[in-house]
Amino acid sequence: MNRTTVSLIAGVAALAAVTGFASMSEPDTSGTDTAKAAAQLPVERTSLLCPAPSTSDLAETAYTSFTPVAEGTGDDGAAELTAAGEESADGKTDADKDDKKDDGKDGKEKAVLTPKEPGKPVTGEASGAESPALVGTAEGRFAPGWTVQETTEIAAGSGRGLLGTNCTAPDTEFWFPGASTAKERTDYAHLTNPDDSAAVADIELYGKDGALKSTVGEGIQIPPHSSEAVLLSTLVDEPQTNLTVHVTVRSGRVAAAVQAIDDKLGGDWLGPSTDPAGSLVLPGIPKDATSVRLVAFAPGDADADLKVRLASPNGPITPAGNETLHIKAGMTAAIDLGDVTRGEAGSLMLTPTGRPTPVVAALKVTRGKGDKQETAFIPATGPVDTRATAADNRSKGSTLSLVAPGRAAKVKVTASAGSGGGTAASKTYTIKGGTTQNVELPVPSGLKGTYALTVEPQSGGPVYAARMLEEASGGVPMFTVQTLPDDRGTVEVPDAAQDLSVLQK
Numbered sequence: 001m002n003r004t005t006v007s008l009i010a011g012v013a014a015l016a017a018v019t020g021f022a023s024m025s026e027p028d029t030s031g032t033d034t035a036k037a038a039a040q041l042p043v044e045r046t047s048l049l050c051p052a053p054s055t056s057d058l059a060e061t062a063y064t065s066f067t068p069v070a071e072g073t074g075d076d077g078a079a080e081l082t083a084a085g086e087e088s089a090d091g092k093t094d095a096d097k098d099d100k101k102d103d104g105k106d107g108k109e110k111a112v113l114t115p116k117e118p119g120k121p122v123t124g125e126a127s128g129a130e131s132p133a134l135v136g137t138a139e140g141r142f143a144p145g146w147t148v149q150e151t152t153e154i155a156a157g158s159g160r161g162l163l164g165t166n167c168t169a170p171d172t173e174f175w176f177p178g179a180s181t182a183k184e185r186t187d188y189a190h191l192t193n194p195d196d197s198a199a200v201a202d203i204e205l206y207g208k209d210g211a212l213k214s215t216v217g218e219g220i221q222i223p224p225h226s227s228e229a230v231l232l233s234t235l236v237d238e239p240q241t242n243l244t245v246h247v248t249v250r251s252g253r254v255a256a257a258v259q260a261i262d263d264k265l266g267g268d269w270l271g272p273s274t275d276p277a278g279s280l281v282l283p284g285i286p287k288d289a290t291s292v293r294l295v296a297f298a299p300g301d302a303d304a305d306l307k308v309r310l311a312s313p314n315g316p317i318t319p320a321g322n323e324t325l326h327i328k329a330g331m332t333a334a335i336d337l338g339d340v341t342r343g344e345a346g347s348l349m350l351t352p353t354g355r356p357t358p359v360v361a362a363l364k365v366t367r368g369k370g371d372k373q374e375t376a377f378i379p380a381t382g383p384v385d386t387r388a389t390a391a392d393n394r395s396k397g398s399t400l401s402l403v404a405p406g407r408a409a410k411v412k413v414t415a416s417a418g419s420g421g422g423t424a425a426s427k428t429y430t431i432k433g434g435t436t437q438n439v440e441l442p443v444p445s446g447l448k449g450t451y452a453l454t455v456e457p458q459s460g461g462p463v464y465a466a467r468m469l470e471e472a473s474g475g476v477p478m479f480t481v482q483t484l485p486d487d488r489g490t491v492e493v494p495d496a497a498q499d500l501s502v503l504q505k
Contacts, residue, residue, distance in 0.1 A: 057129050063151075066115075135194045143489075147389040175297070277356075281347060287343055288367055294337060314435065324353060345401055390467035392450050398453070400465065407460050412458050466484060
């Protein structure tokens with residue numbers, strides 16, 4: 001066996017451990033299952049990007065970073081979040097040239113957040129309309145499961161409310177059902193580029209009658225280490241109440257999120273739906289929701305027919321009058337479910353009535369009445385395979401929803417130490433099949449500051465999770481919901497010796 005082949009295999013295995021995006025095994029030519037020889041190793045490097053929080057002068061934004069303690073990571077590593085800024089020809093960002101933003105030591109931009117140790121949250125703050133997008137990297141022991149929450153409170157004016165989002169990893173494709181260009185809405189697609197070269201992205205919009213013609217959304221340039229906010233209403237001629245936004249990246253990679261602002265109903269971040277699939281779960285509908293709208297899109301060439309069910313605390317319920325949803329291929333469909341939860345915890349489950357057809361979906365959720373209403377969004381999400389984390393939980397106002405759409409599941413939930421002090425605590429729950437439970441949270445003893453919640457399935461069927469933050473202000477039930485997909489803190493790496501033996505044959 002030549003040395004080049006050996007080096008290549010070693011390099012691939014190392015790359016998988018570093019990036020966290022690879023999952024692979026060699027073809028089995030010997031009749032044995034080589035996948036069994038694969039090892040789960042912690043990722044060694046993770047990137048996260050946070051969109052610019054608001055254009056309101058009244059905005060108060062909190063950033064919370066947390067990395068769970070993980071085995072096999074060693075003692076080295078670091079994490080840092082800094083403001084995004086466009087690079088110039090000399091390789092310096094705009095912030096590098098601004099002495100007010102420079103740390104005065106090495107010419108680099110001062111970090112907004114610098115975590116000190118896994119297992120303990122670290123927080124930062126920003127005020128007003130000038131807060132930039134953030135670009136972050138975690139390495140070594142800070143990388144596996146790194147989570148950053150951006151939470152913004154706007155007391156009055158356009159977009160007033162509580163806006164929250166999990167900062168996300170860069171990728172090349174995103175789906176956002178639930179956007180709008182209606183006259184009362186101001187929706188922006190935020191695209192953030194973490195890399196040293198420019199990224200080029202396209203934004204496609206799909207309404208109730210299909211694709212909306214527009215050339216303005218083609219070939220959008222996002223400079224290195226920079227962020228662009230695109231007003232969706234500038235991409236279409238006529239207002240559209242229910243839209244699906246499709247972001248694709250021609251070159252490079254970006255993180256994408258949609259900020260949805262309503263003149264009367266507040267606003268929030270609309271995160272991307274999970275990849276198109278035949279069955280979807282949308283967890284964590286507030287029990288006091290006064291209005292729930294389901295928006296779905298079928299991206300393929302075939303129509304989709306879905307059974308609509310609510311996973312309640314007592315089992316699956318079919319909403320009267322909305323038992324099924326038909327989605328025409330390439331078109332956005334929406335149905336209003338009203339106060340579907342009726343005072344109880346709930347999650348929406350979408351399953352095919354016949355042959356599965358991939359779809360994406362999200363919920364627009366409203367709490368309150370009259371001029372005291374507030375909205376948030378719940379996109380379809382993936383299950384928690386190994387672990388998921390929600391950062392920025394407070395002593396009051398945090399609700400964790402767990403749903404087991406199939407078989408019953410046992411789930412461990414850990415509340416971390418507080419950002420200002422406290423001792424971690426854990427509880428284990430059993431979630432009955434087909435139900436949603438708003439669990440009683442473990443709270444760190446002696447809590448000071450904010451804490452993180454880590455969800456780890458122990459046994460049973462798939463588990464989906466979401467966390468709601470709420471805070472009443474002036475009679476408005478401000479809230480935001482973040483889904484908790486798996487954090488992908490480990491990567492499957494094949495055993496090198498097994499791979500070599502296969503090639504030698």
